[in-house]
Amino acid sequence: MGKAQSKLTTEQLVDLQKHTYFDKKELQQWYKGFLKDCPSGQLDKTEFQKIYKQFFPFGDPSGFANYVFDVFDENKNGVIDFREFICALSVTSRGRIDEKLLWAFQLYDIDNDGRIARDEMLRIVEAIYKMVGSMVKLPEDEDTPEKRVQKIFDLMDLDRDGCLTMAEFKEGSKKDPTIVQALSLYDGLV
Numbered sequence: 705m706g707k708a709q710s711k712l713t714t715e716q717l718v719d720l721q722k723h724t725y726f727d728k729k730e731l732q733q734w735y736k737g738f739l740k741d742c743p744s745g746q747l748d749k750t751e752f753q754k755i756y757k758q759f760f761p762f763g764d765p766s767g768f769a770n771y772v773f774d775v776f777d778e779n780k781n782g783v784i785d786f787r788e789f790i791c792a793l794s795v796t797s798r799g800r801i802d803e804k805l806l807w808a809f810q811l812y813d814i815d816n817d818g819r820i821a822r823d824e825m826l827r828i829v830e831a832i833y834k835m836v837g838s839m840v841k842l843p844e845d846e847d848t849p850e851k852r853v854q855k856i857f858d859l860m861d862l863d864r865d866g867c868l869t870m871a872e873f874k875e876g877s878k879k880d881p882t883i884v885q886a887l888s889l890y891d892g893l894v
Contacts, residue, residue: 708739708742708743708744708745708746708786709745710739711732711735712731712732712735712786716787717731717732719787720787720790720791723791723794724790724791724793724794725794725797725798725799726790726794726798731790734786734790734793735786735790738786738789738790739786741755745785745786746783746784746785747783747784747785747789748782748783748784749769749770749773749782752769752772752773752776752784753765753766753769753770753773755769756768756769756772756835760835760836760837762837762838762839763834763835763836763837763839764834764835764837765834765835767827767830767831767834767835768828768831768832768834768835769835770831771811771814771827771828771831772811774814775792775807775810775811776788776789776792778791778792792807795807801884802874804884805873805874805877805884806870808873808877808883808884809870809873811828812824812825812828812868812873814827814828818869818870819867819868819869820867820868820873821866821867822853822857822866822867825853825856825857825868826849826850826853829849829852829853829856830849832849833848833849833852856876856880856883859876859879859880860872860873860875860876860877860879860880862875
């Protein structure tokens with residue numbers, strides 16, 4: 705695989721400043737850290753899971769990490785390069801609410817058909833519950849992934865077709881902000 709270049713070029717910095725909410729110095733710091741953790745300049749699924757395991761040592765974050773990885777890996781080549789990493793981090797940590805909602809929608813829309821089916825939502829919620837383990841005490845009406853998904857669909861699925869459109873997801877997320885809080889993991893990092 706080899707080593708990646710040790711510094712971002714001027715062109716790369718200009719491009720990333722245009723496409724993220726990070727300034728030049730922050731981008732350089734993030735790049736340095738990224739290369740320290742990924743000398744090849746690429747992050748694979750296994751390494752990505754290890755990062756999540758550091759944040760959730762008492763649960764199993766591997767399933768959720770896989771889903772997040774798939775959204776970070778924009779070109780779908782099986783690895784995350786620095787540009788993909790920093791652009792996703794920018795949206796999830798500093799993006800406008802509409803950008804975060806689109807990102808979250810992409811996370812839940814596993815098959816990328818432009819709709820979130822109930823089973824897709826259930827797979828993500830199950831992964832979140834496995835990740836947090838028994839560290840979080842949940843209210844009785846949300847103490848299983850199935851109950852949580854039912855609650856979400858009761859709130860959001862306005863036409864009761866068993867799928868959420870982007871419009872339903874956006875509207876429902878205003879009523880239940882915990883839907884997007886899966887992204888707040890990054891808030892403390894940035």
